[in-house]
Amino acid sequence: MIVLGSTGSIGVNTLNIARKFNLNIEALVAGTNIELLNKQIKEFNPKKVVIANQKDISRVNHSNVGFGEKDILELIENSESKTVVNALVGFLGLRPTLKAIECKKKIALANKESLVVAGKFIDQSRLSPIDSEHFGLWYLLQNKKISSMTITASGGSFRDYPLEKLSCVSVKEALNHPNWSMGNKITIDSATMTNKMFELIEAAWLFNTRKVDAIIETKSLIHAFVNFEDGSTTAHIANASMQLPIAYAILEKCNEQILKPVNLLEVGNLEFKEIETNRYPIWEIKDEVLNNLDLGLILNAANEVAVSKFLKGQIGFLDISKITLKALNKFNALKANSIEEIFEIDKEVRNYCDS
Numbered sequence: 001m002i003v004l005g006s007t008g009s010i011g012v013n014t015l016n017i018a019r020k021f022n023l024n025i026e027a028l029v030a031g032t033n034i035e036l037l038n039k040q041i042k043e044f045n046p047k048k049v050v051i052a053n054q055k056d057i058s059r060v061n062h063s064n065v066g067f068g069e070k071d072i073l074e075l076i077e078n079s080e081s082k083t084v085v086n087a088l089v090g091f092l093g094l095r096p097t098l099k100a101i102e103c104k105k106k107i108a109l110a111n112k113e114s115l116v117v118a119g120k121f122i123d124q125s126r127l128s129p130i131d132s133e134h135f136g137l138w139y140l141l142q143n144k145k146i147s148s149m150t151i152t153a154s155g156g157s158f159r160d161y162p163l164e165k166l167s168c169v170s171v172k173e174a175l176n177h178p179n180w181s182m183g184n185k186i187t188i189d190s191a192t193m194t195n196k197m198f199e200l201i202e203a204a205w206l207f208n209t210r211k212v213d214a215i216i217e218t219k220s221l222i223h224a225f226v227n228f229e230d231g232s233t234t235a236h237i238a239n240a241s242m243q244l245p246i247a248y249a250i251l252e253k254c255n256e257q258i259l260k261p262v263n264l265l266e267v268g269n270l271e272f273k274e275i276e277t278n279r280y281p282i283w284e285i286k287d288e289v290l291n292n293l294d295l296g297l298i299l300n301a302a303n304e305v306a307v308s309k310f311l312k313g314q315i316g317f318l319d320i321s322k323i324t325l326k327a328l329n330k331f332n333a334l335k336a337n338s339i340e341e342i343f344e345i346d347k348e349v350r351n352y353c354d355s
Protein backbone atom coordinates (compact mmCIF):
# COMPACT_ATOMS: atom_id res chain seq x y z
CA MET A 1 0.00 0.00 0.00
CA ILE A 2 0.90 3.69 -0.18
CA VAL A 3 0.94 5.83 2.98
CA LEU A 4 0.39 9.58 2.49
CA GLY A 5 1.42 11.46 5.63
CA SER A 6 3.52 8.60 6.99
CA THR A 7 5.34 10.78 9.55
CA GLY A 8 2.16 12.07 11.22
CA SER A 9 0.15 10.66 14.07
CA ILE A 10 -2.09 8.49 11.82
CA GLY A 11 0.80 7.66 9.48
CA VAL A 12 2.94 6.29 12.31
CA ASN A 13 0.01 4.22 13.60
CA THR A 14 -0.60 2.90 10.09
CA LEU A 15 2.99 1.72 9.88
CA ASN A 16 2.56 0.05 13.29
CA ILE A 17 -0.29 -1.98 11.79
CA ALA A 18 1.76 -2.65 8.63
CA ARG A 19 4.56 -3.99 10.82
CA LYS A 20 2.21 -6.20 12.85
CA PHE A 21 0.60 -7.73 9.72
CA ASN A 22 3.71 -7.70 7.56
CA LEU A 23 2.11 -5.51 4.88
CA ASN A 24 4.10 -4.29 1.89
CA ILE A 25 4.72 -0.52 1.70
CA GLU A 26 5.20 0.56 -1.92
CA ALA A 27 5.57 4.28 -1.25
CA LEU A 28 5.75 6.85 1.53
CA VAL A 29 4.74 10.51 1.42
CA ALA A 30 5.85 12.90 4.14
CA GLY A 31 6.26 16.64 4.74
CA THR A 32 9.32 17.98 6.52
CA ASN A 33 10.14 15.39 9.18
CA ILE A 34 13.01 13.83 7.19
CA GLU A 35 14.64 12.23 10.22
CA LEU A 36 11.58 10.07 10.93
CA LEU A 37 11.03 9.45 7.21
CA ASN A 38 14.58 8.06 6.89
CA LYS A 39 13.89 5.60 9.73
CA GLN A 40 10.68 4.52 7.98
CA ILE A 41 12.54 4.08 4.67
CA LYS A 42 15.13 1.87 6.37
CA GLU A 43 12.49 -0.34 7.95
CA PHE A 44 9.86 -0.56 5.16
CA ASN A 45 12.03 -0.25 2.05
CA PRO A 46 9.52 1.63 -0.17
CA LYS A 47 10.14 1.85 -3.96
CA LYS A 48 9.32 5.58 -4.06
CA VAL A 49 9.18 8.53 -1.65
CA VAL A 50 7.65 12.00 -2.00
CA ILE A 51 8.25 14.91 0.37
CA ALA A 52 6.89 18.47 0.62
CA ASN A 53 9.93 20.53 -0.45
CA GLN A 54 12.60 20.13 -3.14
CA LYS A 55 15.28 21.61 -0.86
CA ASP A 56 15.05 18.56 1.48
CA ILE A 57 15.55 15.90 -1.21
CA SER A 58 19.30 15.54 -0.61
CA ARG A 59 18.62 14.67 3.06
CA VAL A 60 16.39 11.70 2.16
CA ASN A 61 18.14 8.31 2.09
CA HIS A 62 16.49 7.04 -1.07
CA SER A 63 17.30 7.04 -4.79
CA ASN A 64 13.75 7.82 -5.98
CA VAL A 65 12.46 10.93 -4.24
CA GLY A 66 9.92 13.40 -5.58
CA PHE A 67 8.42 16.53 -4.08
CA GLY A 68 5.17 18.48 -4.04
CA GLU A 69 1.58 17.80 -4.99
CA LYS A 70 2.25 16.91 -8.64
CA ASP A 71 4.59 14.08 -7.62
CA ILE A 72 2.12 12.80 -5.00
CA LEU A 73 -0.57 12.55 -7.69
CA GLU A 74 1.82 10.84 -10.15
CA LEU A 75 2.90 8.43 -7.43
CA ILE A 76 -0.71 7.36 -6.89
CA GLU A 77 -1.34 7.08 -10.62
CA ASN A 78 1.75 4.96 -11.31
CA SER A 79 1.53 2.71 -8.27
CA GLU A 80 0.69 -0.98 -8.26
CA SER A 81 -0.80 -0.91 -4.76
CA LYS A 82 -4.51 -1.46 -4.37
CA THR A 83 -4.73 0.63 -1.19
CA VAL A 84 -3.92 4.28 -0.48
CA VAL A 85 -3.94 5.48 3.12
CA ASN A 86 -4.58 9.23 3.05
CA ALA A 87 -3.30 10.61 6.36
CA LEU A 88 -2.42 14.07 5.06
CA VAL A 89 -3.85 16.95 7.07
CA GLY A 90 -6.18 19.63 5.71
CA PHE A 91 -7.34 20.70 2.24
CA LEU A 92 -4.12 19.48 0.64
CA GLY A 93 -5.45 15.94 1.09
CA LEU A 94 -8.34 16.51 -1.33
CA ARG A 95 -6.56 16.11 -4.70
CA PRO A 96 -4.84 12.85 -3.59
CA THR A 97 -8.24 11.48 -2.50
CA LEU A 98 -9.74 12.37 -5.88
CA LYS A 99 -6.75 10.87 -7.71
CA ALA A 100 -6.98 7.62 -5.72
CA ILE A 101 -10.69 7.39 -6.59
CA GLU A 102 -9.92 8.06 -10.28
CA CYS A 103 -7.33 5.25 -10.19
CA LYS A 104 -9.87 2.89 -8.59
CA LYS A 105 -7.77 2.38 -5.47
CA LYS A 106 -9.19 1.37 -2.11
CA ILE A 107 -8.93 4.50 0.04
CA ALA A 108 -8.38 4.33 3.78
CA LEU A 109 -9.34 7.92 4.55
CA ALA A 110 -8.09 9.71 7.64
CA ASN A 111 -8.13 13.06 5.78
CA LYS A 112 -11.67 13.95 6.87
CA GLU A 113 -11.29 17.38 5.23
CA SER A 114 -11.76 15.64 1.83
CA LEU A 115 -15.33 14.73 2.82
CA VAL A 116 -15.97 17.98 4.70
CA VAL A 117 -15.21 20.15 1.67
CA ALA A 118 -16.22 17.94 -1.26
CA GLY A 119 -18.38 15.09 0.09
CA LYS A 120 -20.88 15.44 -2.72
CA PHE A 121 -18.20 14.79 -5.36
CA ILE A 122 -16.59 11.81 -3.61
CA ASP A 123 -17.37 8.29 -4.76
CA GLN A 124 -17.42 6.25 -1.58
CA SER A 125 -17.62 2.80 -3.12
CA ARG A 126 -14.01 1.95 -2.22
CA LEU A 127 -13.61 4.21 0.82
CA SER A 128 -13.11 3.22 4.48
CA PRO A 129 -13.00 5.99 7.08
CA ILE A 130 -10.16 6.20 9.59
CA ASP A 131 -11.87 8.24 12.28
CA SER A 132 -12.64 6.66 15.64
CA GLU A 133 -16.29 7.77 15.76
CA HIS A 134 -17.15 6.78 12.18
CA PHE A 135 -15.37 3.48 12.60
CA GLY A 136 -17.54 3.05 15.73
CA LEU A 137 -20.74 3.81 13.79
CA TRP A 138 -19.73 1.46 10.97
CA TYR A 139 -18.98 -1.28 13.53
CA LEU A 140 -22.35 -0.83 15.23
CA LEU A 141 -24.62 -0.68 12.23
CA GLN A 142 -27.03 -3.62 12.14
CA ASN A 143 -29.95 -4.50 9.94
CA LYS A 144 -32.41 -2.97 12.41
CA LYS A 145 -34.44 0.24 12.07
CA ILE A 146 -32.17 3.06 13.10
CA SER A 147 -33.63 6.30 14.41
CA SER A 148 -30.43 8.32 14.85
CA MET A 149 -26.69 8.21 15.54
CA THR A 150 -24.60 9.93 18.18
CA ILE A 151 -20.86 10.47 18.19
CA THR A 152 -18.85 11.55 21.19
CA ALA A 153 -16.43 14.40 21.79
CA SER A 154 -13.77 14.59 24.45
CA GLY A 155 -14.45 18.31 24.97
CA GLY A 156 -10.85 19.11 24.01
CA SER A 157 -8.10 20.92 25.87
CA PHE A 158 -10.36 23.55 27.50
CA ARG A 159 -13.32 21.41 28.51
CA ASP A 160 -12.90 22.25 32.20
CA TYR A 161 -11.17 25.64 31.85
CA PRO A 162 -12.76 28.79 33.35
CA LEU A 163 -14.65 30.46 30.47
CA GLU A 164 -13.25 33.92 31.27
CA LYS A 165 -9.68 32.65 30.70
CA LEU A 166 -10.30 31.28 27.18
CA SER A 167 -9.37 34.58 25.51
CA CYS A 168 -5.76 34.38 26.70
CA VAL A 169 -4.85 30.67 26.58
CA SER A 170 -1.50 29.74 25.03
CA VAL A 171 -0.79 27.54 22.01
CA LYS A 172 0.93 25.06 24.33
CA GLU A 173 -2.17 24.75 26.50
CA ALA A 174 -4.39 24.37 23.43
CA LEU A 175 -2.21 21.51 22.17
CA ASN A 176 -2.63 19.56 25.41
CA HIS A 177 -5.46 17.21 24.44
CA PRO A 178 -6.95 15.32 27.41
CA ASN A 179 -7.20 11.87 25.76
CA TRP A 180 -5.68 11.61 22.29
CA SER A 181 -2.17 12.16 20.93
CA MET A 182 -2.73 13.72 17.49
CA GLY A 183 -1.32 16.27 15.06
CA ASN A 184 -1.48 19.98 15.92
CA LYS A 185 -4.25 21.01 13.55
CA ILE A 186 -6.79 18.38 14.63
CA THR A 187 -5.91 19.02 18.30
CA ILE A 188 -6.88 22.69 17.91
CA ASP A 189 -10.02 21.66 15.96
CA SER A 190 -10.90 19.46 18.90
CA ALA A 191 -10.48 22.33 21.41
CA THR A 192 -12.85 24.59 19.39
CA MET A 193 -15.26 21.65 18.69
CA THR A 194 -14.77 22.25 14.96
CA ASN A 195 -13.44 18.69 14.73
CA LYS A 196 -16.83 17.43 15.91
CA MET A 197 -18.62 19.70 13.43
CA PHE A 198 -16.41 18.19 10.70
CA GLU A 199 -17.30 14.74 11.99
CA LEU A 200 -21.06 15.43 11.79
CA ILE A 201 -20.54 16.42 8.15
CA GLU A 202 -18.34 13.34 7.64
CA ALA A 203 -21.03 11.10 9.18
CA ALA A 204 -23.73 12.74 7.06
CA TRP A 205 -21.82 11.83 3.87
CA LEU A 206 -20.66 8.41 5.00
CA PHE A 207 -23.96 7.16 6.39
CA ASN A 208 -26.35 9.26 4.30
CA THR A 209 -28.14 10.72 7.30
CA ARG A 210 -28.82 14.10 8.90
CA LYS A 211 -29.95 12.46 12.12
CA VAL A 212 -26.57 12.63 13.76
CA ASP A 213 -25.55 14.54 16.85
CA ALA A 214 -22.67 14.66 19.33
CA ILE A 215 -22.25 14.72 23.10
CA ILE A 216 -19.20 14.96 25.32
CA GLU A 217 -17.90 11.73 26.90
CA THR A 218 -14.93 12.89 28.91
CA LYS A 219 -12.75 9.73 28.73
CA SER A 220 -13.04 9.05 24.95
CA LEU A 221 -13.80 5.39 25.61
CA ILE A 222 -17.23 5.41 23.97
CA HIS A 223 -16.84 6.64 20.40
CA ALA A 224 -20.32 6.29 18.95
CA PHE A 225 -23.89 5.25 19.66
CA VAL A 226 -26.56 3.93 17.32
CA ASN A 227 -30.09 4.70 18.51
CA PHE A 228 -32.74 2.29 17.24
CA GLU A 229 -36.43 2.93 16.70
CA ASP A 230 -37.26 0.30 19.31
CA GLY A 231 -35.80 2.62 21.95
CA SER A 232 -32.55 0.71 22.45
CA THR A 233 -29.06 2.13 21.99
CA THR A 234 -25.79 0.34 21.29
CA ALA A 235 -22.40 1.85 22.09
CA HIS A 236 -18.95 1.27 20.62
CA ILE A 237 -16.36 1.07 23.39
CA ALA A 238 -12.62 0.86 22.82
CA ASN A 239 -9.47 2.33 24.29
CA ALA A 240 -8.42 5.64 22.73
CA SER A 241 -6.11 4.35 19.98
CA MET A 242 -6.40 4.79 16.22
CA GLN A 243 -4.91 1.37 15.53
CA LEU A 244 -8.30 -0.38 15.49
CA PRO A 245 -9.94 1.98 12.95
CA ILE A 246 -6.75 1.83 10.83
CA ALA A 247 -6.58 -1.97 10.95
CA TYR A 248 -10.18 -2.30 9.75
CA ALA A 249 -9.66 0.33 7.05
CA ILE A 250 -6.65 -1.41 5.49
CA LEU A 251 -7.11 -5.13 6.18
CA GLU A 252 -9.59 -7.39 4.43
CA LYS A 253 -10.49 -9.11 7.69
CA CYS A 254 -9.51 -8.47 11.28
CA ASN A 255 -9.89 -11.28 13.78
CA GLU A 256 -6.73 -10.68 15.80
CA GLN A 257 -6.53 -8.58 18.92
CA ILE A 258 -5.46 -5.03 18.02
CA LEU A 259 -6.13 -3.28 21.32
CA LYS A 260 -6.19 -4.21 24.97
CA PRO A 261 -9.90 -4.43 25.88
CA VAL A 262 -11.35 -1.68 28.07
CA ASN A 263 -11.47 -2.79 31.69
CA LEU A 264 -14.77 -1.30 32.87
CA LEU A 265 -13.97 -2.00 36.52
CA GLU A 266 -10.79 0.05 36.21
CA VAL A 267 -12.73 2.80 34.36
CA GLY A 268 -15.18 3.01 37.26
CA ASN A 269 -17.44 5.72 35.94
CA LEU A 270 -18.19 7.64 32.75
CA GLU A 271 -19.36 11.23 32.44
CA PHE A 272 -21.50 12.75 29.69
CA LYS A 273 -22.01 16.47 29.02
CA GLU A 274 -23.84 18.66 26.58
CA ILE A 275 -21.78 20.66 24.05
CA GLU A 276 -22.51 24.22 25.15
CA THR A 277 -22.29 27.19 22.80
CA ASN A 278 -20.75 29.53 25.38
CA ARG A 279 -17.64 27.32 25.49
CA TYR A 280 -17.82 26.16 21.86
CA PRO A 281 -19.33 29.06 19.79
CA ILE A 282 -19.02 27.05 16.56
CA TRP A 283 -21.80 24.75 17.86
CA GLU A 284 -24.32 27.58 17.25
CA ILE A 285 -24.39 26.70 13.57
CA LYS A 286 -24.65 22.92 13.95
CA ASP A 287 -28.21 22.63 12.59
CA GLU A 288 -27.52 25.09 9.77
CA VAL A 289 -24.47 23.06 8.72
CA LEU A 290 -26.34 19.74 8.83
CA ASN A 291 -29.11 21.24 6.71
CA ASN A 292 -26.59 22.61 4.21
CA LEU A 293 -23.51 20.43 3.89
CA ASP A 294 -22.07 22.83 1.29
CA LEU A 295 -21.05 24.97 4.27
CA GLY A 296 -18.31 22.42 5.03
CA LEU A 297 -16.17 23.98 2.31
CA ILE A 298 -16.44 27.48 3.81
CA LEU A 299 -16.00 26.21 7.35
CA ASN A 300 -12.87 24.27 6.42
CA ALA A 301 -11.16 27.08 4.48
CA ALA A 302 -11.80 29.70 7.16
CA ASN A 303 -10.81 27.30 9.92
CA GLU A 304 -7.52 26.33 8.24
CA VAL A 305 -6.55 30.00 7.93
CA ALA A 306 -7.59 30.76 11.52
CA VAL A 307 -5.89 27.70 13.06
CA SER A 308 -2.68 28.46 11.20
CA LYS A 309 -2.74 32.07 12.51
CA PHE A 310 -3.41 30.84 16.06
CA LEU A 311 -0.52 28.34 15.90
CA LYS A 312 1.77 31.19 14.76
CA GLY A 313 0.66 33.32 17.73
CA GLN A 314 -1.02 35.93 15.48
CA ILE A 315 -4.53 35.65 16.95
CA GLY A 316 -6.11 34.48 20.20
CA PHE A 317 -7.93 31.17 20.73
CA LEU A 318 -11.44 32.67 20.64
CA ASP A 319 -10.63 34.47 17.36
CA ILE A 320 -10.57 31.08 15.59
CA SER A 321 -14.33 30.61 15.97
CA LYS A 322 -14.96 34.33 15.32
CA ILE A 323 -13.14 34.13 11.97
CA THR A 324 -14.95 30.95 10.88
CA LEU A 325 -18.40 32.22 11.94
CA LYS A 326 -17.80 35.53 10.13
CA ALA A 327 -16.76 33.72 6.93
CA LEU A 328 -19.78 31.41 7.14
CA ASN A 329 -22.03 34.41 7.51
CA LYS A 330 -20.52 36.10 4.46
CA PHE A 331 -20.33 33.09 2.13
CA ASN A 332 -23.30 30.98 3.25
CA ALA A 333 -25.05 31.23 -0.11
CA LEU A 334 -22.11 29.79 -2.09
CA LYS A 335 -22.44 26.29 -3.53
CA ALA A 336 -19.86 24.47 -5.63
CA ASN A 337 -21.36 22.86 -8.73
CA SER A 338 -18.18 21.13 -9.81
CA ILE A 339 -14.94 19.97 -8.26
CA GLU A 340 -13.16 22.94 -9.96
CA GLU A 341 -15.47 25.30 -8.07
CA ILE A 342 -14.44 23.62 -4.80
CA PHE A 343 -10.89 24.87 -5.40
CA GLU A 344 -12.10 28.35 -6.49
CA ILE A 345 -14.36 28.87 -3.47
CA ASP A 346 -11.70 27.53 -1.12
CA LYS A 347 -9.29 30.17 -2.47
CA GLU A 348 -11.85 32.99 -2.23
CA VAL A 349 -12.67 32.21 1.40
CA ARG A 350 -8.98 31.91 2.31
CA ASN A 351 -8.24 35.30 0.71
CA TYR A 352 -11.09 36.90 2.66
CA CYS A 353 -9.94 35.40 5.99
CA ASP A 354 -6.31 36.28 5.32
CA SER A 355 -7.04 39.96 4.63
Ligand SMILES: NC(=O)C1=CN([C@@H]2O[C@H](COP(=O)(O)OP(=O)(O)OC[C@H]3O[C@@H](n4cnc5c(N)ncnc54)[C@H](OP(=O)(O)O)[C@@H]3O)[C@@H](O)[C@H]2O)C=CC1
Binding pocket: 004, 005, 006, 007, 008, 009, 010, 011, 029, 030, 031, 032, 033, 034, 051, 052, 087, 088, 089, 090, 092, 110, 111, 112, 113, 130, 131, 132, 180, 181, 182, 183, 184, 185, 186, 242
Ligand atom coordinates in the same frame (compact mmCIF):
# COMPACT_ATOMS: atom_id res chain seq x y z
N1 LIG B 1 -4.42 11.90 14.73
C1 LIG B 1 -5.54 11.27 14.90
O1 LIG B 1 -5.70 10.50 15.84
C2 LIG B 1 -6.67 11.47 13.93
C3 LIG B 1 -6.49 12.18 12.77
N2 LIG B 1 -7.52 12.28 11.86
C4 LIG B 1 -7.31 13.02 10.62
O2 LIG B 1 -6.17 12.44 9.97
C5 LIG B 1 -5.47 13.44 9.22
C6 LIG B 1 -4.02 13.45 9.70
O3 LIG B 1 -4.01 13.83 11.05
P1 LIG B 1 -2.70 13.69 11.97
O4 LIG B 1 -2.02 12.41 11.64
O5 LIG B 1 -3.13 13.95 13.35
O6 LIG B 1 -1.84 14.92 11.43
P2 LIG B 1 -0.27 15.17 11.57
O7 LIG B 1 -0.08 16.63 11.53
O8 LIG B 1 0.29 14.39 12.70
O9 LIG B 1 0.32 14.52 10.23
C7 LIG B 1 0.15 15.10 8.95
C8 LIG B 1 1.02 14.38 7.94
O10 LIG B 1 0.95 15.05 6.69
C9 LIG B 1 2.28 15.36 6.25
N3 LIG B 1 2.27 16.60 5.48
C10 LIG B 1 1.93 17.84 5.89
N4 LIG B 1 2.07 18.72 4.88
C11 LIG B 1 2.53 18.01 3.80
C12 LIG B 1 2.89 18.35 2.48
N5 LIG B 1 2.79 19.61 2.02
N6 LIG B 1 3.30 17.37 1.66
C13 LIG B 1 3.41 16.10 2.09
N7 LIG B 1 3.10 15.71 3.35
C14 LIG B 1 2.66 16.66 4.19
C15 LIG B 1 3.07 15.53 7.55
O11 LIG B 1 4.45 15.43 7.30
P3 LIG B 1 5.60 15.99 8.30
O12 LIG B 1 5.13 15.70 9.68
O13 LIG B 1 6.78 15.17 7.86
O14 LIG B 1 5.76 17.45 8.01
C16 LIG B 1 2.50 14.34 8.32
O15 LIG B 1 3.07 13.15 7.87
C17 LIG B 1 -6.19 14.77 9.49
O16 LIG B 1 -7.10 15.01 8.45
C18 LIG B 1 -6.96 14.50 10.79
O17 LIG B 1 -8.13 15.28 10.92
C19 LIG B 1 -8.73 11.69 12.07
C20 LIG B 1 -8.95 11.02 13.24
C21 LIG B 1 -7.97 10.84 14.24
Ligand SMILES: CC(=O)[C@@H](O)[C@H](O)COP(=O)(O)O
Binding pocket: 131, 132, 133, 152, 153, 154, 155, 156, 180, 189, 190, 191, 195, 196, 242
Ligand atom coordinates in the same frame (compact mmCIF):
# COMPACT_ATOMS: atom_id res chain seq x y z
C1 LIG C 1 -9.18 10.11 17.42
C2 LIG C 1 -10.22 10.80 16.68
O1 LIG C 1 -11.01 10.21 15.99
C3 LIG C 1 -10.28 12.27 16.80
O2 LIG C 1 -11.07 12.84 15.78
C4 LIG C 1 -10.84 12.58 18.14
O3 LIG C 1 -12.22 12.35 18.11
C5 LIG C 1 -10.53 13.99 18.52
O4 LIG C 1 -10.94 14.27 19.78
P1 LIG C 1 -12.26 15.13 20.13
O5 LIG C 1 -13.30 14.15 20.50
O6 LIG C 1 -11.75 15.94 21.25
O7 LIG C 1 -12.62 15.97 18.93
Ligand SMILES: [Mn+2]
Binding pocket: 131, 132, 133, 199
Ligand atom coordinates in the same frame (compact mmCIF):
# COMPACT_ATOMS: atom_id res chain seq x y z
MN1 LIG D 1 -12.58 11.51 15.32
